[in-house]
Amino acid sequence: MSKFGLITKGLLKENPTFVLVLGMCPTLATTTSAINGLEMGLATMFVLILSNIVISLIAPVVPDKVHIPVYIVVIATFVTLLQLLMQAYTPEVYETLGLFIPLIVVNCIVLGRAEAFACKNSVGDSALDGIGIGLGFTLSLTVIGIVREILGSGSVFGWKFIAGDGILAFVMAPGAFLVLGYLMVLFNKLAKR
Amino acid sequence: MEYLLIIVSAIFVNNIVLAQFLGVCPFMGVSSKLSTATGMSGAVCFVITLATVVTYLINKYFLVPLGLTYLQTIAFILVIAALVQMVEIVLKKISPSLYQALGIFLPLITTNCAVLGVAINVVTKEFTFGDAAHMLNLGEATVYALATSLGYGLAMVLFAGLREQLAMNDVPKSFRGLPIAFITVGIMAMAFLGFSGIV
Numbered sequence: 552m553s554k555f556g557l558i559t560k561g562l563l564k565e566n567p568t569f570v571l572v573l574g575m576c577p578t579l580a581t582t583t584s585a586i587n588g589l590e591m592g593l594a595t596m597f598v599l600i601l602s603n604i605v606i607s608l609i610a611p612v613v614p615d616k617v618h619i620p621v622y623i624v625v626i627a628t629f630v631t632l633l634q635l636l637m638q639a640y641t642p643e644v645y646e647t648l649g650l651f652i653p654l655i656v657v658n659c660i661v662l663g664r665a666e667a668f669a670c671k672n673s674v675g676d677s678a679l680d681g682i683g684i685g686l687g688f689t690l691s692l693t694v695i696g697i698v699r700e701i702l703g704s705g706s707v708f709g710w711k712f713i714a715g716d717g718i719l720a721f722v723m724a725p726g727a728f729l730v731l732g733y734l735m736v737l738f739n740k741l742a743k744r
Numbered sequence: 745m746e747y748l749l750i751i752v753s754a755i756f757v758n759n760i761v762l763a764q765f766l767g768v769c770p771f772m773g774v775s776s777k778l779s780t781a782t783g784m785s786g787a788v789c790f791v792i793t794l795a796t797v798v799t800y801l802i803n804k805y806f807l808v809p810l811g812l813t814y815l816q817t818i819a820f821i822l823v824i825a826a827l828v829q830m831v832e833i834v835l836k837k838i839s840p841s842l843y844q845a846l847g848i849f850l851p852l853i854t855t856n857c858a859v860l861g862v863a864i865n866v867v868t869k870e871f872t873f874g875d876a877a878h879m880l881n882l883g884e885a886t887v888y889a890l891a892t893s894l895g896y897g898l899a900m901v902l903f904a905g906l907r908e909q910l911a912m913n914d915v916p917k918s919f920r921g922l923p924i925a926f927i928t929v930g931i932m933a934m935a936f937l938g939f940s941g942i943v
Contacts, residue, residue, distance in 0.1 A: 572772070572922055573769070574769075575765075575768040575769050575772065576765050576766055576767070576768050576769070576857050576861075579765040579768060580764070580765035620822075620825060623821055623822075623825065623854075624818065624822070627817055627818040627821050627822075628818065630817055631814060631815070631817050631818055634814070634817065635814060650861055650864060650865060653816070653817045653860070653864055654766075654857045654860060654861055654864075656817055656821050656860065657821070657854075657855045657856070657857040657860050658857075659769055659855060662855065720934065720937075723937065724762060724763045724765070724933045724936075724937070725930045725931070725933040725934040725937060726930070727765065727930075727933075728926050728927070728929045728930030728933055729926070729927055729930035729931075731926050732922075732923045732924070732925075732926030732927035732929075732930060733923070733927065735922060735923040735926065736918045736919055736923045737918075739918040739923065740918045743918075
């Protein structure tokens with residue numbers, strides 16, 4: 552696959568949210584507004600790129616039997632790094648995303664890419680794969696966030712253009728499932744054409 | 745009384761899947777048949793309760809006194825992975841039939857974010873049940889973990905029942921599979937919103 556293909560495949564063909572349906576918990580929980588979705592996507596991308604790089608480096612020397620625990624420790628290390636960085640530089644964002652930052656450890660996308668790609672490809676390709684899948688994830692979360700923010704509070708990225716409260720259910724739990732469901736339908740419809 | 749509040753709140757009001765979005769992947773993955781959903785709920789219930797108690801103790805008597813709380817994420821995920829492995833080995837010896845029934849679901853629990861989520865929540869968040877907000881003590885944490893996992897089981901079994909019915913219906917092509925499942929969960933979550941405010 553070309554270098555360019557590695558980056559763009561995450562957007563449509565191997566979109567982690569709509570096609571692979573991985574990492575649903577942060578997708579549903581943090582997309583109450585467009586900006587939250589974007590921040591969660593970027594945070595996941597950070598861990599994804601770094602863990603992909605390190606795992607592609609260490610994969611040849613890790614015994615097969617213990618590879619999953621080793622990968623999880625690598626991922627957990629970068630998540631802890633991210634936690635400390637965010638606490639230091641963006642404490643408000645850390646506060647909003649809350650529990651879902653440490654939960655990047657068990658995000659199936661990160662471990663999934665380690666298993667499916669990083670452990671058998673070169674460092675450069677793995678980094679590009681991390682960027683590509685990370686971009687796809689960020690894009691999906693932002694789109695879901697935009698839809699929920701428009702319906703739920705009548706604004707986009709905090710810019711309010713519909714007066715009033717909006718449909719509160721879309722900011723709460725049911726809206727997350729409904730919006731994701733309908734966006735998947737739309738994605739299927741468009742992808743098949 | 746407080747324990748009753750914890751139980752009602754964790755099962756219905758703040759249902760772990762339908763209100764907190766934890767453990768959605770396995771919830772979607774194994775809920776297409778009622779029997780597998782029940783098996784998975786049982787295994788998750790056991791692991792969440794055990795993992796919460798163990799991580800609570802480790803946090804209180806090891807990480808906090810040594811000032812190592814920033815290692816929570818790494819320590820907890822390792823404890824959970826080890827615990828799941830141990831449960832697997834013990835179960836294989838003691839009750840091979842149950843081990844067979846749970847089979848593939850056991851190792852999958854390590855990456856179920858509900859387990860890590862509850863463990864982290866219990867040691868970092870303040871809860872309000874009845875009186876003022878406070879950190880949970882060991883008894884409350886255990887009851888909270890047990891009730892939360894029962895809530896997981898409830899949501900999973902209900903949803904598996906719905907999905908078995910869905911499978912027999914003629915669903916439009918673009919909706920087939922996961923999209924219709926997500927929309928159904930959305931409606932279920934709406935029903936569970938009705939419980940909000942009772943605790």
